[in-house]
Amino acid sequence: MKNMKTTVLVGIIVLLSTASLQVQATEADAPCLDCAATDGKVLSKSAIAIQEAVKPSEKKSDQQSEMHWIDAAFFVDTKPVGKELDVIFKNPSDLNINIYKMKNVNSIFTSFLNHKSLKEALQDVNKSGASLGHEEKLLLLSMVGSRLSSGYSATGKENRDINSVYLNAVKAKKEGGICGDIHQLLGDVAKSLGFEAVGRHTGQWQQDLTKDNAGGHAIMHFRDPKTGEYYVQNYSQIYNTRQKTLQSAVDVSTKILGVITGQSYVESRPGKTHEYVPATAQWVQEQIKNAATIKKDSSVMTIKAGQNEQTFAVQLGNENIKGFLMSSRINTNEGNYQVDVAGLSTRGEYSREFKDRMVDEVKVTTEAYGGAMRISAPGFDAITDTYKQGERNTLFFGANMKGSARINDTTGKIEINSINLDLKPKGSEQTKTTTAGTRTEFKVGAEQEWKDLNLKASADRTWAFIPMIEQHQKSKPTTAYDRVGVMYDTSKPDKKEAYLVVGSDVYFLEGVNVSSAVALKNSIKAVIPTEQLGTFTLSADLAKVVQNKSKDPFYDTVPTTSVGIDWNKQLNKLVDVGFNVNYTKGNQIQPFAVIGPVTPVMGGTEKKVQGMVYLHGRF
Secondary structure (H helix, E strand, O other), X not given: OHHHXXXXXXXXXXXXXXXXXXXXXXXXXXXXXXXXXXXXXXXXHHHHHHHHHOOHHHHHHHHHHHOOOEEEEEEEEOOOOXXXXXXXXXXXXXXXXXXXXXXXXXXXXXXHOOOOOHHHHHHHHHHHHOOOOHHHHHHHHHHXXXXXXXXXXXXXXXXXXXXXXXXXXXXXXXXXXXXXXXXXXXXXXXXHOOOEEEEEEEEEEOOOOOOOOOEEXXXXXXXXXXXXXXXXXXXXXXEEOOOOOHHHHHHHHHHHHOOOOOOEEEEEEOXXXXXXXXXXXXXXXXXXXXXXXXXXXXXXXXXXXXXXXXXXXXXXXXXXXXXXXXXXXEEOOOOEEEEEEEEEEEEEEEEEXXXXXXXXXXXXXXXXXXXXXXXXXXXXXXXXXXXXXXXXXXXXEEEEEEEEEEEOXXXXXXXXEEEEEEEEOOEOOEOOXXXXXXXXXXXXXXXXXXXXHOEEEEXXXXXXXXXXXXXXXXXXXXXXXXXXXXXXXXXXXXXXXXXXXXXXXXXXXXXXXXXXXXXXXXXEEEEEEEOOOEEEEEEEXXXXXXXXXXXXXHHOOOOEEEEEEEEEEEOOOOEEEEEXXXXXXXXXXXXXXXXXXXXXXXXXXXXXXXXXXXXXXXX
16 A cells, blocks of 8 residues: 555646645535534534634634734844955056057957958957967957947847857947847857856846846856956956856846846856856845745734844734835945835645545645835946946745645655746836846655654755847756755754754756766754753754866855854743854855855855844744
């Protein structure tokens, strides 16, 4: 019987993805709520409703014990506030190049535009560029970018192939492709000049920070082989991000483009595009989810106040739908980040256990939220070539569905997650509807539990929907990663006693059948409660890409380590105090999301030691 159950598990998971969330028990299946009062008979739906109605006091008392109006935390912390963005930008006239070298670059530029095909032109650049210095190469790239941008066109006729874009520039016509085409050609020139890790990535370009108008854009990135630093090029403008990992370079690049980019598509090697959520968007996403998520013990009002960070949130409604308001601000050396949101969130849950059935338990949970957002953050103003404060007003939405079916100690799971942070409809200063894209992930997996051993093993595959950085290219499903993990967990939710959680996950990036790279994540958490001194928590996380077979620059990341200690003491039913200290080294690594605190300036690789002392109360 057990083997028979296992064979149908996958089929049940698939059915869950299309099952209605409004499943009702039949009268024959309905349990008796008070068997002593009904002589063990099964009640009909109407009888159940009557019995529920005559017992309101129990349900109210349970709800009242969970409800509280205000959740307040006051703290003093050393949360990292980053440093001023050390981005180097020079106009061609500011480059350290004498007149003789300038003429030499101009000669190579003229020769580049005097060929019958792009292939011949690139061969010419490769030969002539060997004698150029670093800044001379940057000047040549800037001049080519300027010429290509003058032929920008989005008619769709001009980009039959990249050679057509080049020939348009040779003839100085106006059918020279869009941003993706132009920066693809610039990438070919950069490769011919000897630069490494050449590719493109996307973002929301807000050219004038004084106006609430942005548009989707693709620019080029490359790495200097001598310094290891990444540069980004936006037509004729070239910036040194001073970053030595591609992910961190995209963090900086999206801040150069504007106030917020919800997600960036990053072309790291020919034919491969990744999804990446920049640091600012990670922080905004975290704030919105905290405000929108419906929990049984959530407060009507939440206040967090510290010297660098302040958050105020209100959530009103019932257990299935709530309206929420939130304002969060963090002060950094880059500038001040503030996000204000208003929206609605919903939550639905279905859970049922079965006896003498093929499936022992089924659970389905759905969550959705959406609303309007205003964000103020530092960005790079293309008009003045300086960083300054800018604003964006956008719409956002997100949804998540989780389903599971358990047979004995084996559980099949399915999850769909979707989010968009920067949808901007046409109107007012916005000239056309724009968004960086809707990030959607689909996950299917299974988990095996050995309760006597406090052990779980799990495996799953995650797909993402990612477009190529080309005109009119639609998103298509692609394997993001396969994950295999084990967890040892001695925690007992109904008991206040010490416990230990140890986990280890192996990620096969782009799928185990491809294994472009292999990453490892280990974590440990120990919780020690005491009657007199409070509760102590020790935790540590380590994430590292251990193998990069594809030599993909996107996976060339700094190993991330995070170690923390937390102490909490309940003073009475309303108030508790505590402190925590955390050490983090390295930067975030996809697909691990974020290791350590989430801030808009978390992209750096330097060591960070931070701490917090807090007073927390629920009233």
